[in-house]
Amino acid sequence: MDTSAQRIYPLDEKLSSVTDLIRISVGGFSTFRPDSSFVAVDTVKLLAPIIPLRNIFCVGKNYHAHAKEFSGSGFEAGAVKGQEIDEYPAIFSKPPSTVVGPSDTVELHPQATSAVDYEAELAFVIGRPGRNISEAEAMKHVWGYTIINDVTARDRQRNHKQWLAGKGLDTFCPMGPWIVTADEVDAENLEIECHVNGELRQKANTRDLIFKIPQLVAAISAGLTLQSGDVIATGTPAGVGIGFDPPRFLKAGDRVEISIAGIGTIANTFG
Numbered sequence: 476m477d478t479s480a481q482r483i484y485p486l487d488e489k490l491s492s493v494t495d496l497i498r499i500s501v502g503g504f505s506t507f508r509p510d511s512s513f514v515a516v517d518t519v520k521l522l523a524p525i526i527p528l529r530n531i532f533c534v535g536k537n538y539h540a541h542a543k544e545f546s547g548s549g550f551e552a553g554a555v556k557g558q559e560i561d562e563y564p565a566i567f568s569k570p571p572s573t574v575v576g577p578s579d580t581v582e583l584h585p586q587a588t589s590a591v592d593y594e595a596e597l598a599f600v601i602g603r604p605g606r607n608i609s610e611a612e613a614m615k616h617v618w619g620y621t622i623i624n625d626v627t628a629r630d631r632q633r634n635h636k637q638w639l640a641g642k643g644l645d646t647f648c649p650m651g652p653w654i655v656t657a658d659e660v661d662a663e664n665l666e667i668e669c670h671v672n673g674e675l676r677q678k679a680n681t682r683d684l685i686f687k688i689p690q691l692v693a694a695i696s697a698g699l700t701l702q703s704g705d706v707i708a709t710g711t712p713a714g715v716g717i718g719f720d721p722p723r724f725l726k727a728g729d730r731v732e733i734s735i736a737g738i739g740t741i742a743n744t745f746g
Contacts, residue, residue: 498704523577537710539685548629569648576650577742583726596623598709603615603616623648662688668735729744730745
């Protein structure tokens with residue numbers, strides 16, 4: 476997509492998915508020379524930029540202030556005061572069935588939960604596959620960046636004493652609006668904001684990450700091969716619903732808007 480001209484160009488007919496595009500472009504980004512076949516971006520509905528072939532890798536408690544608010548919220552099973560910051564990144568996953576587009580409706584699942592929360596996050600997409608990737612080589616494996624909302628059922632997260640049950644419900648991973656290639660942004664210095672019904676709730680910068688992107692790549696790829704098209708979410712800043720007293724969970728009709736400088740904005744209604 477040519478965002479400066481607000482145009483969308485179709486994939487080459489030899490490519491069946493964005494993952495195919497990522498695979499063939501590993502090693503560098505060639506100059507894009509569009510032909511005349513394009514449509515205006517405001518005439519289409521944007522879907523999630525990629526549906527990963529396997530679970531999305533996610534990282535919890537990766538901003539200092541959020542780690543403290545989570546520990547003190549009563550929703551972190553086994554929380555210990557004074558031990559809010561982990562020595563190693565907390566890694567969990569969300570299945571591909573959680574992924575929806577940047578303007579789709581997110582289901583509240585009232586039969587399963589009464590404590591749905593939002594989490595604004597920078598996510599990165601793997602280009603070059605690899606296993607046991609060193610921190611020094613990690614950024615060579617990053618193809619691009621996008622935005623996700625790591626929607627969470629806090630009661631299920633607490634009650635089941637692990638995170639998949641609270642993170643893996645259908646539609647719980649809005650993503651988009653597109654993937655920005657790694658050469659276009661400085662991922663170590665990106666402003667993140669989240670508004671709920673127009674109210675600013677989260678505001679931070681990726682320089683505040685506890686575990687930086689190279690550390691995450693090294694930790695996740697230790698003994699596990701990262702594949703082209705894998706998506707890794709880096710964690711959320713402070714300001715989520717459980718950080719308030721009382722907690723401010725989402726309800727039908729609420730609208731959550733997440734923006735990251737240099738990437739764009741996703742805005743999803745809950746219902």
